[in-house]
Amino acid sequence: MPDSIVDLQNVTKVYTLGSNEIYALNGVNLTIKKGDFVTIMGPSGSGKSTLLNMVGCLDLPSEGIVRINGTDVSTLSDDELTTLRRDNIGFIFQQFNLIQTLTAIENVEMPMIFSRMDAAARRKKALSLFNQSNLEIEYADHRPNELSGGQQQRVAIARALANNPTIILADEPTGNLDTKTGESIMKLLEDLNSKGTTVIVVTHDQRLAEYSNTTIRLQDGEIYHESGEND
Amino acid sequence: MNLVKTISSNMYVELAKRNLKRHTVRTILAAIGIIIGVIAISSMGILGNSLKLSVAGSLGDVGNEIVVYPSYGESVITEKQVDELYKVGDIEYIIPILSNVAKAEYKSESIFTNVYGLEKDGLYQLVELEEGYFLRSGSKDCVIGANLAENLDLKLGSRLTVKDSQFRVVGILKESGFGLALNPDGATFITPEAYKKLYEDVDDGYNLVIVKVKDLDYVETVAGSIEERLNKKEDVVTVLVTGSILKSIDDIFNSISLFLIGIGSISLLVAGVSILNVMLMSTMERTKEIGIMKAVGASRKEILKMFMMEALIIGVAASLIGGVLSFGGGFVVNILILKEASYLFAPSSIMYIVAGVTFGIVTSLAGGMYPAWKASNMRPLDALRYE
Numbered sequence: 001m002p003d004s005i006v007d008l009q010n011v012t013k014v015y016t017l018g019s020n021e022i023y024a025l026n027g028v029n030l031t032i033k034k035g036d037f038v039t040i041m042g043p044s045g046s047g048k049s050t051l052l053n054m055v056g057c058l059d060l061p062s063e064g065i066v067r068i069n070g071t072d073v074s075t076l077s078d079d080e081l082t083t084l085r086r087d088n089i090g091f092i093f094q095q096f097n098l099i100q101t102l103t104a105i106e107n108v109e110m111p112m113i114f115s116r117m118d119a120a121a122r123r124k125k126a127l128s129l130f131n132q133s134n135l136e137i138e139y140a141d142h143r144p145n146e147l148s149g150g151q152q153q154r155v156a157i158a159r160a161l162a163n164n165p166t167i168i169l170a171d172e173p174t175g176n177l178d179t180k181t182g183e184s185i186m187k188l189l190e191d192l193n194s195k196g197t198t199v200i201v202v203t204h205d206q207r208l209a210e211y212s213n214t215t216i217r218l219q220d221g222e223i224y225h226e227s228g229e230n231d
Numbered sequence: 232m233n234l235v236k237t238i239s240s241n242m243y244v245e246l247a248k249r250n251l252k253r254h255t256v257r258t259i260l261a262a263i264g265i266i267i268g269v270i271a272i273s274s275m276g277i278l279g280n281s282l283k284l285s286v287a288g289s290l291g292d293v294g295n296e297i298v299v300y301p302s303y304g305e306s307v308i309t310e311k312q313v314d315e316l317y318k319v320g321d322i323e324y325i326i327p328i329l330s331n332v333a334k335a336e337y338k339s340e341s342i343f344t345n346v347y348g349l350e351k352d353g354l355y356q357l358v359e360l361e362e363g364y365f366l367r368s369g370s371k372d373c374v375i376g377a378n379l380a381e382n383l384d385l386k387l388g389s390r391l392t393v394k395d396s397q398f399r400v401v402g403i404l405k406e407s408g409f410g411l412a413l414n415p416d417g418a419t420f421i422t423p424e425a426y427k428k429l430y431e432d433v434d435d436g437y438n439l440v441i442v443k444v445k446d447l448d449y450v451e452t453v454a455g456s457i458e459e460r461l462n463k464k465e466d467v468v469t470v471l472v473t474g475s476i477l478k479s480i481d482d483i484f485n486s487i488s489l490f491l492i493g494i495g496s497i498s499l500l501v502a503g504v505s506i507l508n509v510m511l512m513s514t515m516e517r518t519k520e521i522g523i524m525k526a527v528g529a530s531r532k533e534i535l536k537m538f539m540m541e542a543l544i545i546g547v548a549a550s551l552i553g554g555v556l557s558f559g560g561g562f563v564v565n566i567l568i569l570k571e572a573s574y575l576f577a578p579s580s581i582m583y584i585v586a587g588v589t590f591g592i593v594t595s596l597a598g599g600m601y602p603a604w605k606a607s608n609m610r611p612l613d614a615l616r617y618e
Binding site: 087115 | 242246249250253519520523524525526527528529530531532533611612615
């Protein structure tokens with residue numbers, strides 16, 4: 001499978017709560033190809049966030065193998081995982097998760113600082129990302145708390161794109177936004193996907209599934225329905 | 232390349248400054264702790280140093296001399312023993328001195344004085360004149376110490392009576408402080424001839440011999456060879472190296488300084504703990520932020536750098552302020568304890584301020600180390616989930 005960008009084999013994640021073992025994921029097999037737009041759906045507690053964390057290398061499986069671009073992530077050290085995330089994965093969160101002490105444009109520049117891009121190139125790239133995410137340049141020097149939810153999420157998207165990731169992971173990206181703003185954010189993701197970026201969205205909002213070409217439904221840590229592509 | 236690096240590291244500085252500003256009061260309080268600690272260390276160091284300098288000052292110019300006294304049981308150092316001294320190498324000069332104590336009278340007043348009989352050349356090496364001139368050999372002149380001149384109200388040309396003989400004052404010495412070999416301030420210096428006339432009945436020989444060594448480094452070896460030569464069979468002389476006395480006084484005051492600095496260090500230690508506390512609180516509060524940064528690609532080293540930068544900024548700023556205020560602190564303790572502040576700007580005092588500032592910075596960094604390490608080792612997922 002040369003074009004599979006995410007490959008999960010029999011992935012299990014067990015949390016121990018007191019004497020109980022809880023299976024957040026139970027033997028999940030999943031392959032996502034380069035350029036896919038995947039929606040992961042399911043009720044709360046179905047394991048969809050855990051699945052996203054696995055793909056985002058924020059968490060490691062109890063059992064099974066997670067491969068990103070062909071690399072088995074369990075073989076990587078903490079700092080190697082960080083580098084993998086930095087160079088390959090862009091995160092978009094429900095809470096936007098911008099750094100409050102940094103201005104909008106500095107938030108976008110932050111991942112580029114970590115990848116040691118030089119200051120002039122960084123600023124140029126950040127401005128073009130502002131443009132790409134439909135953000136007005138006049139907001140560049142605003143702090144996150146001076147921006148609306150939609151603007152903050154656009155900044156977060158611009159930040160996610162900073163190091164030209166191959167995968168965008170979005171956890172309920174419209175969860176804190178009104179319907180109209182949510183739609184524009186999804187259009188932005190759709191647009192990115194059309195340029196070749198793999199987009200994976202976790203949501204329980206049925207409408208978001210319409211943007212994707214594959215929808216995965218999770219329940220009790222297991223995939224019970226996968227649709228799209230050939231449908 | 233270099234320019235780029237400074238800009239990207241400026242980002243860390245900028246971020247650290249903003250984070251410190253987020254909790255201004257807390258930052259200032261932590262900084263005050265360091266400031267007080269630095270002042271405490273520096274002022275205590277300055278106080279100890281000033282004590283040492285003031286004692287060293289009143290000891291006078293002890294220098295590196297070797298003083299040879301007759302041992303217990305021996306009355307004098309004989310001419311023959313002095314000849315032996317000349318055979319020891321590396322000696323610049325030897326001054327044999329006759330000494331006794333006598334009553335000095337002028338007009339209706341009298342006082343006890345050390346009477347020293349020695350050659351003009353020797354006198355020239357040992358003391359400094361305030362006015363007049365040194366003795367002419369064979370004369371009945373005398374040179375007197377500053378205190379004696381003051382106490383008996385003696386002037387040049389006055390006739391001083393010592394043990395029923397009259398001497399003409401031809402020189403008055405500068406005040407020189409307490410000496411280890413001689414006490415010139417209250418003394419009367421006369422020629423050996425005059426001395427022998429004054430004390431006809433005492434044994435032939437000298438009461439002490441001052442040996443000046445060519446090079447400071449040879450003092451101990453010369454003292455050793457003197458011992459070897461003169462005390463071959465039995466102890467006939469006691470050899471005293473004045474420099475070693477100065478050194479032991481120095482050692483004592485170094486211990487006092489160290490003790491005082493130790494007291495000051497306690498406050499700096501407390502300040503370090505408060506930095507630790509403040510930074511730890513800040514790490515907890517920013518757990519989520521750390522998680523975000525780790526998610527978007529901050530390595531452990533970069534998180535460590537961010538937090539250490541904050542500790543460094545507090546440390547450098549507070550320590551420098553403390554360093555400047557230490558001049559004030561040093562002034563106050565010197566005035567309170569020594570009643571004078573002239574030693575405040577001595578280079579060795581300034582060194583204590585430099586040391587205080589350095590310790591302040593080091594303490595801040597040490598206090599920041601654990602929180603920074605803790606932050607850098609947070610797992611991104613745990614940190615992201617933290618609310």
